[in-house]
Amino acid sequence: MPLYLLHIFFHLPTQVYDVTQYLDDHPGGDDVILDATGRDATEDFEDAGHSKSARELMEKYYIGEFDTSSPISTKKGFSEKFMQLKNKPYLSFSVAVVGISVVVGFLYLRKK
Numbered sequence: 001m002p003l004y005l006l007h008i009f010f011h012l013p014t015q016v017y018d019v020t021q022y023l024d025d026h027p028g029g030d031d032v033i034l035d036a037t038g039r040d041a042t043e044d045f046e047d048a049g050h051s052k053s054a055r056e057l058m059e060k061y062y063i064g065e066f067d068t069s070s071p072i073s074t075k076k077g078f079s080e081k082f083m084q085l086k087n088k089p090y091l092s093f094s095v096a097v098v099g100i101s102v103v104v105g106f107l108y109l110r111k112k
């Protein structure tokens with residue numbers, strides 16, 4: 001699932017683009033895009049000297065903006081999804097710790 005994040009890059013620096021579908025078609029290759037995912041890619045994009053048509057094309061992949069009033073949300077909920085994905089292992093871990101404590105406590109009380 002974290003692969004989802006690899007195919008996303010941030011630009012300008014609040015605009016977010018999902019470039020998953022464009023990776024194979026990119027004239028500059030997929031490696032340069034993958035290298036710029038998951039962070040502000042403004043400089044990389046500008047340094048490549050993209051044409052006007054490239055800038056128009058990228059609008060197709062625009063998915064939203066970071067909500068700068070909150071560090072963990074975007075208009076289209078990208079970060080909410082990210083947080084959900086990130087939090088899942090911690091939730092399972094907490095449930096496991098509580099479960100094990102209950103079983104151990106129960107066995108301990110039974111022995112007494």
Ligand code: HEM
Pocket residue numbers: 009017019022026027028029032033036041044045048049050051052053054055057058061
């Ligand atoms: C949605 C995002 C992007 C779109 C739509 C896009 C589109 C294009 C297009 C159409 C070209 C052909 C030349 C031109 O028309 O300017 C190109 C070339 C290139 N792009 Fe992108 N690009 C994107 C993101 C990036 C990123 C993040 C990088 C990071 C470095 C990058 C690096 C390059 C390079 C190095 C070339 C030159 C390839 C060459 O001339 O051999 N591009 N891109």
